[in-house]
Amino acid sequence: MDIALGTIPFGTTVDEKDTFAILDRFAEAGGRMLDTANNYPFWVPGRTGDESELAIGAWLAARGNRDQMYLSTKVGARPTVPGDTTLDSAEGLSAVAIRTAIEGSLRRLGTDHADLYWAHIDDRSVPLEETLGAFDELVKAGKTRAIGASNLHSWRLERARNISAANGLTPYTHLQLRHTYLRPRPNAVIPETGHTLTTDEHLDYLADTGVTLWAYNTLMFGAYTREDRPIQEIYDHPGTTRRLETLRQVARELGATTNQVVLAWLLADGHVPIVGVSSLAQLEEAIGATRIKLDDELKSRLDGVS
Numbered sequence: 001m002d003i004a005l006g007t008i009p010f011g012t013t014v015d016e017k018d019t020f021a022i023l024d025r026f027a028e029a030g031g032r033m034l035d036t037a038n039n040y041p042f043w044v045p046g047r048t049g050d051e052s053e054l055a056i057g058a059w060l061a062a063r064g065n066r067d068q069m070y071l072s073t074k075v076g077a078r079p080t081v082p083g084d085t086t087l088d089s090a091e092g093l094s095a096v097a098i099r100t101a102i103e104g105s106l107r108r109l110g111t112d113h114a115d116l117y118w119a120h121i122d123d124r125s126v127p128l129e130e131t132l133g134a135f136d137e138l139v140k141a142g143k144t145r146a147i148g149a150s151n152l153h154s155w156r157l158e159r160a161r162n163i164s165a166a167n168g169l170t171p172y173t174h175l176q177l178r179h180t181y182l183r184p185r186p187n188a189v190i191p192e193t194g195h196t197l198t199t200d201e202h203l204d205y206l207a208d209t210g211v212t213l214w215a216y217n218t219l220m221f222g223a224y225t226r227e228d229r230p231i232q233e234i235y236d237h238p239g240t241t242r243r244l245e246t247l248r249q250v251a252r253e254l255g256a257t258t259n260q261v262v263l264a265w266l267l268a269d270g271h272v273p274i275v276g277v278s279s280l281a282q283l284e285e286a287i288g289a290t291r292i293k294l295d296d297e298l299k300s301r302l303d304g305v306s
């Protein structure tokens with residue numbers, strides 16, 4: 001199954017029993033990819049950012065299934081000042097920060113390696129050569145199998161991959177950005193600090209290079225279907241009305257939900273949608289999306305609305 005499971009609420013708002021039930025069902029349905037970070041959810045007062053990795057580590061230990069899962073975690077955005085709920089004191093992407101952070105993540109996850117290790121943010125205070133050199137050391141030491149960049153502009157990704165190629169270093173092969181079917185207004189400012197929206201230039205770059213996109217906030221916190229989650233202001237433009245109409249029409253034709261069509265559309269583009277769920281019912285809806293095949297006519301109808 002080509003969707004990744006987001007894990008921000010695991011071990012906090014989703015308790016251990018429900019976390020285990022969600023992870024069990026995900027694995028049973030053929031899910032392997034888990035997305036966490038060394039700081040989830042540090043922004044909630046009273047939390048450290050250890051919680052999500054610890055919850056996953058507890059589940060892997062209980063089930064003894066580390067080798068069946070594909071673990072992705074991140075470095076760069078963990079506060080260095082305890083209690084800081086902003087990114088102001090973030091550890092960043094120096095070689096020291098990366099070498100230190102991986103040890104904490106592996107300890108909490110209870111494993112000797114990640115499958116994919118992400119730079120969570122862009123850190124322009126550190127030369128890319130230093131960051132990429134530190135990541136390359138981790139790959140050579142077997143502490144991660146691959147590396148990716150999250151929240152990076154396309155020109156920075158291109159520069160990073162050029163530096164890797166020129167120096168024989170492991171390249172970023174994955175990019176993680178906020179991406180969904182609705183398109184934001186150009187230059188719209190998102191309320192969530194640290195989030196970076198996918199641009200047309202990113203998508204062009206991905207198609208040209210084969211870098212894989214892991215898309216987050218795919219279901220816009222549930223806003224496609226829930227009255228208690230209004231669609232954010234950044235999507236307030238006439239194209240949104242047209243996209244929602246088409247989405248709902250396609251969903252009716254397929255006998256699917258709008259959320260499922262969004263996920264199927266992302267899958268059809270070759271992206272990995274990360275789904276953040278807090279219940280088995282939400283997970284089941286996401287799993288159902290992997291059984292939906294958008295034929296060429298439906299795909300181009302969805303693509304063609306702007």
Ligand SMILES: NC(=O)c1ccc[n+]([C@@H]2O[C@H](COP(=O)([O-])OP(=O)(O)OC[C@H]3O[C@@H](n4cnc5c(N)ncnc54)[C@H](OP(=O)(O)O)[C@@H]3O)[C@@H](O)[C@H]2O)c1
Pocket residue numbers: 005006007008009035036120150151176177194195215216217218219220221222223225226259274275276277278281282283285286
């Ligand atoms: N790289 C980055 O900077 C970054 C940033 C953000 C997220 N992420 C990753 O992406 C994952 C998902 O992020 P997100 O939480 O922003 O994603 P999201 O999928 O947009 O939102 C998840 C929330 O939407 C609601 N929801 C999910 N499925 C639903 C359904 N079928 N029907 C109705 N509501 C539904 C749930 O809210 P309730 O729980 O309130 O019911 C759920 O917690 C995270 O866990 C993390 O792994 C990465």
